[in-house]
Amino acid sequence: MNINSRAIQDSVEVLSNKKVGAYNHMVFAVGDMASHAKPGNFVAISVGGPSSSLILRRAFAIYRSSNRGAYGGTIELVVAAHGTGSKWLSERSVHERVDMVGPLGTAFGIPTEPVNALLVGGGYGSAPLFGLAEVLKARGCRVDMVLGASVAGKIYAPLEGKRSVNVMTLTTEDGSAGVKGRVTDVMPQIIERNQVEIIYSCGPMAMLEAVNQVAEGANVLHQCAVEESMACGIGVCMTCVVPMRDSAGVIKMQRSCIEGPVVDGSQVVWGSERKIAQGTWGAPQ
Amino acid sequence: MNINSRAIQDSVEVLSNKKVGAYNHMVFAVGDMASHAKPGNFVAISVGGPSSSLILRRAFAIYRSSNRGAYGGTIELVVAAHGTGSKWLSERSVHERVDMVGPLGTAFGIPTEPVNALLVGGGYGSAPLFGLAEVLKARGCRVDMVLGASVAGKIYAPLEGKRSVNVMTLTTEDGSAGVKGRVTDVMPQIIERNQVEIIYSCGPMAMLEAVNQVAEGANVLHQCAVEESMACGIGVCMTCVVPMRDSAGVIKMQRSCIEGPVVDGSQVVWGSERKIAQGTWGAPQ
Amino acid sequence: MSEFQAFDFRTKFGSRYFPSPIFTASGCAGSGKELSQFFDLDELGAVVTKSISVKPRSGRPTPRMAETPSGMLNSIGLQGPGIDQFLEIDIPWLQSNGARVIVSISGETVEEYASLARKLRGINSLHGIEVNISCPNVENRGLVFACDPVASRAVIEAVRRNISGDYPIIAKLSPDVTDIVSIANEVVAAGADGLALINTVLGMVIDVDAKRPKLAGITGGLSGPAIRPIAVRAIYQVHKALPQIPILGMGGVTNGRDALEMIFAGASGVSVGTATFGNPSAVIKVKRELLEGLRSRGFNSLSEAIGVAHV
Amino acid sequence: MSEFQAFDFRTKFGSRYFPSPIFTASGCAGSGKELSQFFDLDELGAVVTKSISVKPRSGRPTPRMAETPSGMLNSIGLQGPGIDQFLEIDIPWLQSNGARVIVSISGETVEEYASLARKLRGINSLHGIEVNISCPNVENRGLVFACDPVASRAVIEAVRRNISGDYPIIAKLSPDVTDIVSIANEVVAAGADGLALINTVLGMVIDVDAKRPKLAGITGGLSGPAIRPIAVRAIYQVHKALPQIPILGMGGVTNGRDALEMIFAGASGVSVGTATFGNPSAVIKVKRELLEGLRSRGFNSLSEAIGVAHV
Numbered sequence A, B: 001m002n003i004n005s006r007a008i009q010d011s012v013e014v015l016s017n018k019k020v021g022a023y024n025h026m027v028f029a030v031g032d033m034a035s036h037a038k039p040g041n042f043v044a045i046s047v048g049g050p051s052s053s054l055i056l057r058r059a060f061a062i063y064r065s066s067n068r069g070a071y072g073g074t075i076e077l078v079v080a081a082h083g084t085g086s087k088w089l090s091e092r093s094v095h096e097r098v099d100m101v102g103p104l105g106t107a108f109g110i111p112t113e114p115v116n117a118l119l120v121g122g123g124y125g126s127a128p129l130f131g132l133a134e135v136l137k138a139r140g141c142r143v144d145m146v147l148g149a150s151v152a153g154k155i156y157a158p159l160e161g162k163r164s165v166n167v168m169t170l171t172t173e174d175g176s177a178g179v180k181g182r183v184t185d186v187m188p189q190i191i192e193r194n195q196v197e198i199i200y201s202c203g204p205m206a207m208l209e210a211v212n213q214v215a216e217g218a219n220v221l222h223q224c225a226v227e228e229s230m231a232c233g234i235g236v237c238m239t240c241v242v243p244m245r246d247s248a249g250v251i252k253m254q255r256s257c258i259e260g261p262v263v264d265g266s267q268v269v270w271g272s273e274r275k276i277a278q279g280t281w282g283a284p285q
Numbered sequence C, D: 001m002s003e004f005q006a007f008d009f010r011t012k013f014g015s016r017y018f019p020s021p022i023f024t025a026s027g028c029a030g031s032g033k034e035l036s037q038f039f040d041l042d043e044l045g046a047v048v049t050k051s052i053s054v055k056p057r058s059g060r061p062t063p064r065m066a067e068t069p070s071g072m073l074n075s076i077g078l079q080g081p082g083i084d085q086f087l088e089i090d091i092p093w094l095q096s097n098g099a100r101v102i103v104s105i106s107g108e109t110v111e112e113y114a115s116l117a118r119k120l121r122g123i124n125s126l127h128g129i130e131v132n133i134s135c136p137n138v139e140n141r142g143l144v145f146a147c148d149p150v151a152s153r154a155v156i157e158a159v160r161r162n163i164s165g166d167y168p169i170i171a172k173l174s175p176d177v178t179d180i181v182s183i184a185n186e187v188v189a190a191g192a193d194g195l196a197l198i199n200t201v202l203g204m205v206i207d208v209d210a211k212r213p214k215l216a217g218i219t220g221g222l223s224g225p226a227i228r229p230i231a232v233r234a235i236y237q238v239h240k241a242l243p244q245i246p247i248l249g250m251g252g253v254t255n256g257r258d259a260l261e262m263i264f265a266g267a268s269g270v271s272v273g274t275a276t277f278g279n280p281s282a283v284i285k286v287k288r289e290l291l292e293g294l295r296s297r298g299f300n301s302l303s304e305a306i307g308v309a310h311v
Ligand SMILES: Cc1cc2nc3c(=O)[nH]c(=O)nc-3n(C[C@H](O)[C@H](O)[C@H](O)COP(=O)(O)OP(=O)(O)OC[C@H]3O[C@@H](n4cnc5c(N)ncnc54)[C@H](O)[C@@H]3O)c2cc1C
Pocket: A042, A056, A057, A058, A059, A060, A061, A062, A077, A078, A079, A080, A081, A082, A083, A084, A085, A086, A087, A124, A125, A127, A226, A227, A228, A229, A230, A231, A261, D066, D067
């Protein structure tokens, strides 16, 4: 088995930190760590400084990575200041260093043939989709994108990111940008109009579940990046599990940090937070 | 009883932070807190930032304080990066803010008549002595000073501080500055030569004890600023106690943060770390 | 959420009402005087005094404390002037400064607790007794009362017998037991009106340079945020078993969120201890933030919120 | 301190020697594979596997974790493939990658422990069994084995009976008891060669927005630096009572200083658990810093340092 075989732990320098809407766009000089980063991978960062009471790393999807450039390898993140740890990270100044482990987890699967792809992101969940769009575009795919959030400021859709996207559709729950509503309100039309063959999604679990329903309804493949609370990010603690059907149809609790975060949406047993899905392997009798 | 009746809690700005030998000389804009600070008082500072695992404040003697000036009231400290918390403090940059409570504790008693005073400091223990020297000098006292440390870099004796001192003597254990030896090696001569009537001291407990022996031998008054581990600094936790004889000769465990740090050396029951001195009020039978 | 809407912040232990549920924790507020520099004592639901003994106590030698990750150890050893001086000086001062007072008592024998209760019996202006039973029982090889259901029961019975029937008794339990619910059951059966949860957790730090225990007392009591999950668990377990008994929750409460956690777990009041060492006005901060937290969640009274996390 | 001077870093549990005293902690090192990306497994004194059960277990539903001040709660619920698949896949992989292996076992009845011991009996290349008795005993109202001296004893006796006499058995105790020394006495009398101290402390976090317990499993096990003072105290107490029994210390060890603390308190080895979540190579860091710390304090061997804090 190939477990995070490219992961590196390193103290990396903040090259840039800019406020973009509700988020901070941050660039780190990561050296070799960038070499093997693929769209869908994430990094895990120590937060709070030397005497921190926050003992666990925080996970962030890789927005972009680059091997070349003035600073050698770089990794870019889109950080929402959610709680104490992510707030701390978003407050780091240029030249400060943070301890980073990455790249971690599974990546989005890339079709071998050109296909029509739909990328769906919620909030900062758009981050890994732009790198994915580039790769898909380079393979000759048609790439549509739907980004949703509660309000306009929580949509992350930078200009340079749109280069590889054919049509970008925005939705907000309050109508402050794009279509008023949710991503799933606009998806069916796009799927039909563009003969979408694969959906990639990233965002809150509830959104992924709704996207999966649309995908199943339309009989389209669906790869999604799930987000469970992670204590270690490297597969050793078993906190981040998601119930998934394996090829034999058996439901097993799979680690989203290592067997994920990118998984096949049809294999996830959705809506099983706070309970063990019936028929799970080894479920209590 | 007059318990820290002037103490204020405030978020104060770092105005300057300079490395001086083994220490950092730091200036803080403290507003009103400076108004009531007297030589011997200390401040207590929160360390480690918002998600710190260090839950207790750190105590620092006030090196100098001033009410006027471009920044309003200021308090100056001499900080030794001893462990995690003081290291954090010593790394603060100009414009950062720290949470400070002060002024706290007792101050050095100032004689009403001009007297010959000897001020004895160990390491950063010299800090509060310079402000004291100024006050004594202004009262017409003769002020001699002896500062000792293990090595030259650990003596804090800035030029501007020496203005109020008649003769300054340095001692180091390795001879790298001044007389090779300890403060107590040079004290007897100075006491005799200058007819010293009162000794003020600040430094490690072992040094204070040795100074007290010299003072008792020479039959000279001795006020010393003791240093016990403090959890609260404001008199509510009872961790910082030192056994002291009261006026009736009864030994009681007195809080060094509030009945001290400045105490009468002859009242301290020296050498009673890790044991309850015989005859202490309420000692276990 | 209207700023102006009345919010019923009162709480009740035994027969006594308190205008707000945030108290100091025993041993963490000095004599009260020290804190009165930073805020008015009548802003507190109550001041819980340091545990007072029959006779004066020197307490333990120094070092008496060690900071630990998000916590601290203390081994004060119940330093205090003894009940007589305490009643003569400390209590009158507190009451004349507007504080509602709960007196914490500690003893080395059941009879000492009884005698402390007799001394307090006459003072009707007190708001209650907190019985600290985390003390070594000299009649039983120094085994801490709170670790033994029989001894715990005996202490509370003795206190109840020696004090009027409507005098609120809050029994303060130790978390260092296999089954805290069984101890709670015993002390309630013996006449406790409420329970204080939790006292410190027994811990130790080694000074790796001196190669010996850091504290002169060898072991000490662990307090602060580090133990909050243990406190919340104890409150939840005991409230589940005894939902009608008011609980004074404590252990690592530093802000309003922490107090909410305890209230939702089943506490009727919350004591703030170690947080005061890091922030002299922590008690006031907790009170203000708890009120905001309850209002913003749509509660109109404290009592509605007690125990809502139970499913 | 000469870099070149030989330092005897070996330690011993029962009949087995280990080249160094720093082990992983059960449940905190995955299958071993995940960490082997960051260092070679033979750098460890031993890998202690996650606790394995007779049958496959799904573990508990999510959320399974909550971060707490300087700690975390987990309620994994012993997710695992069951002993058969474990012996077929995990153990051979570990051994072929140079790891010394201590297998942790867990059961719901005494008979399950016995049957796990029988499965392991034949595998002489193992370095020992760690018996995790912090599991609910289905035959006794779910009361955790480790909280009951009689049940603890029964489990260790059953394991000893079903395995060869020189097979090292390390009994892993829970700190959630009134008197850990009495439990230690029982399991040693029943045939344990060593003791692992401590398992997690029972704790709980309330989600104040959802107004319910954060963890799906309601309570969870508290680990990390927050509990280190509790672990050091347990090690000190047990080493004092049973100085000849080797202790595997754990609970919040993050660096060499922390490991020194446990060694000085009386541990013969130290497991690193939660620290690995924050730092994948924490185990190696602890090992390196412990060696430096012992050398710089003038020790020539680990064994000289064990228990030196006892006065
Ligand atoms: C694979 C993955 C990719 C992610 N990518 C991004 C990203 O690109 N940008 C971004 O802003 N955020 C991202 N997140 C979410 C981010 O990890 C959380 O917002 C962050 O951990 C919150 O930490 P905190 O200290 O600010 O909040 P707190 O709520 O104080 O955190 C407490 C604990 O809960 C965990 N936690 C809280 N919220 C989440 C969450 N949503 N997901 C996982 N763990 C959580 C924390 O890691 C921590 O251990 C990602 C999460 C995962 C699992």
